[in-house]
Amino acid sequence: MGFSVRRIQQMCKNGELPGAIKEGRKWLIPDETIHMNHFAKNKSLPIGVSDFKLATTGYYYVDKTLMIRDFLDKKPMVSLFTRPRRFGKTLNMDMLRVFFEKTNEDTSVYFKDKQIWQCGDYYTKHQGQYPVIFLTFKDVKSMTWEETFQKIRRLISLEFIRHNELETSSVLTAYEKEQYHLLAGDSGDEVDCQMGLQLLSLLLHKHYGRECIIIIDEYDTPIQQGHTCNFYPEIVNFMRNFFSGGLKDNPHLAFGFLTGILRVAKESIFSGMNNLKTYSILDDGYSSYFGFTEKEVKDMLRYYGKDDKYNELSEWYDGYRFGNTEIFNPWSVINYISDNCFPKAFWQSTGSNEIIGEIIQAATPEITKDLYKLLCGEKIAAYIDTGVIYPEVQNNPYSIYSFLLVAGYLKVANIYPQSDGNFMCDVAIPNKEITFVYEKEVLNRTNQNSLAISISQAIFSKDTQKLQALLEDFMVKSISSIDGANEGFYHGMMLGLCAILGNRYKIRSNRESGLGRFDIQLMPLTKGMPGFIFEFKHTKDEHTDLSALADSALQQIEAKKYDTELRDNGVNSIISIGIAFRGKSAVVRRG
Known part of the structure; x- marks a missing residue:
């Protein structure tokens, strides 16, 4: 029946099992009672239960x-x-x-x-x-x-x-x-x-x-x-x-x-x-005891009659790897099943995320760009020190990835042990739930949420004049005169502003296509929607014509055949956008 002996004894004493009678020190339970569905599957889910005795006697354990x-x-x-x-x-x-x-x-x-x-x-x-x-x-x-x-x-x-x-x-x-x-x-x-x-x-x-x-x-x-x-x-x-x-x-x-x-x-x-x-999460020892394994999740879904929800649950709450064990977020799995299998970001409300704000504030333009790459589903290589301490987030910007990994915001895709006892790892966002946490925390912490929505609307409606005006307004209000020192800064900025389109597009950055590497590509997730290719140019020269530079970005898209991957994936409508930046100015051209 899936209950402990102690729980069965309690149910017999309380009359919860029809027909049960006591014979000496034992209870006899009718076969038909044992096979009654509503008794075999009436355990509550242990949301917030951390008392072992209670968890094992009154809940699904x-x-x-x-x-x-x-x-x-x-x-x-x-x-x-x-x-x-x-x-x-x-x-x-x-x-x-x-x-x-x-x-x-x-x-x-x-x-x-x-x-x-x-x-x-x-x-x-x-x-x-x-x-x-x-x-x-x-x-x-x-x-x-x-x-x-x-x-x-x-x-x-x-x-x-x-x-x-x-x-x-x-x-x-x-x-x-x-x-x-x-x-x-x-x-x-x-x-x-x-x-x-x-x-x-x-x-x-x-x-x-x-x-x-x-x-x-x-x-x-x-x-x-x-x-x-x-x-x-x-x-x-x-x-x-x-x-x-x-x-x-x-x-x-x-x-x-x-x-x-x-x-x-x-x-x-x-x-x-x-x-x-x-x-630590990188060690094999005890790797299966914190969080749920694939088998444990499948057993739980079967118990509650939700076998058909496994793929959706995996997409949202799987993806962690402790040692060599694939792990699901247990808090979110339990809440998902309890909430009638409606997926949402349960984990983000369970603790303080102030450290994310500190990370964003301390991040260099290069790190900010990498954080947005993660948001777009890409992997990045990072040096992981499992002994990271809180002040290092401020003093050493590259400790960001170590903290995010051990705190559950990243997963390890590949591990390359180092001789000093630490690791080089390919890291990525583990699942949809954490993607939502990133969207909320990263965009809100940088005050870009409402602007990102406006910019995404301008991109989606192919309104280059509005996009140019929004970009210049954003840069005037948000960046310093020294931020725009190179093309990489603007690339990271645009990657972040495109991130809100992640529920409609697969966002890719610096990937091979055709005869070269595009800057940003928006691959539509729904058939019939247009795809986008972005190419960026940057200059510090006050005498350079930004319009001509933006036109050269468009020409590069065409000459290098950056649209090859989109066309190979059946995208027929492709919008090319070239943007030239200088300081807080921008010119946008559409192909």
Whole structure:
């Protein structure tokens, strides 16, 4: 029926399964009840559910418990998993907590119908055997360091309170209990809180006679907030000492798990931690456990009777690659099915995109051009450093691609490992959903949205006079006198302004066709619509006739037969447009 044993027992007790009767300690369920469609397929989708017990007993759960097997096969002292937001990090960390944590409840019932329980005694003997410290920083998003510290102190306090067995422990000294009450009472100062992990692990180790497991979820959320809100040094200093006490050379630590978007190694947050093993989106380890695999998505669609929606769902939410595994965005897949399979950009509303604005503002003309190439469906080559940190977005413009990749805005098409441990990669936008995020963020951040619509209308209506006027008006208002230093700048600008046509045209840039390489081509997605070829010219010479230069661009289109690809694809109506630029002036000619 697709339910856990615990859920079936609850349904029997509640009378949800007609004809079920109790015989001794067992329930007997009629065959006809088992095969009733509305009972076999009435699980809710776990939208926003990150509690493992709840997810596995009351909702459709995609079994990721073999992650436990993979960990126990290697058992690194501290594991860091870096993945984009909303890819199941918190749920997986809570799964680890429920599996390993020693409690009064028999938590094995949550795993006996899962894949991990079929792996044998070597794995199941670890179930329920460890004291566990669990903290999630996913909601620590305050505007000042003072408020951030208060939230972190409160989270530490609540975790101490969760372990209230320490209050009555017979093996702790009076001083140790006093230290416990200090942090449980939300009274510690910064130094006390920095020692929080070390203190709590010591107390739990002493009480239970066994080393602790420490789980820190979304550790870098307050670090990103610190970068955005100008308290970066304070939060980095706090986290460095906090993690050092709990995870570095801690005799009370059995294992540690951390999740985040970035591996903030360059700030020495994990300084000297030679016991840390990082699993980024480029690594094969654990590649199938964050996000949904193709099989998991097909099984889910089959369960809800939506098999015919697989291609559409793939087009919108597939495309990620973690290690060698093809991955779907789990948040968007669940919301898509829940929303009666109506596709839209669910993921863009789940977090802050301020960093995109910062990227656009810091981008050089060359990078802006490449960002628009991505928007038009092209791949670009980029050096990827998985240890990128937030300030580098400002200081090193080329770190943009590293950040966008690890944050989920790009996918890896090809990987070329480098000797320094980083990678050269061909990157691209993964799917339609992220294309919409780009359109919204890139165009809005550069204040080009309404103008882009007007320009696209002028292009589509073949109105060269209007197009020329709009371009000159845009340049007067938006670019500096030094921006237009070369043709590449204007090429990138036009690529961005054409991007809004992406739902009607396949936009290609600098591609071979005929006897050369055109600047921009608009290949219609609908039969019967016209195609467009753009060629750009640029001059700094005040005496050069821009009209003659624009005419030469048209002549180049014809002489080089740039329309060859369009004609080979059955496009009969082809509009050639030549544009000559100088500073903030432009002349547009149509062939």
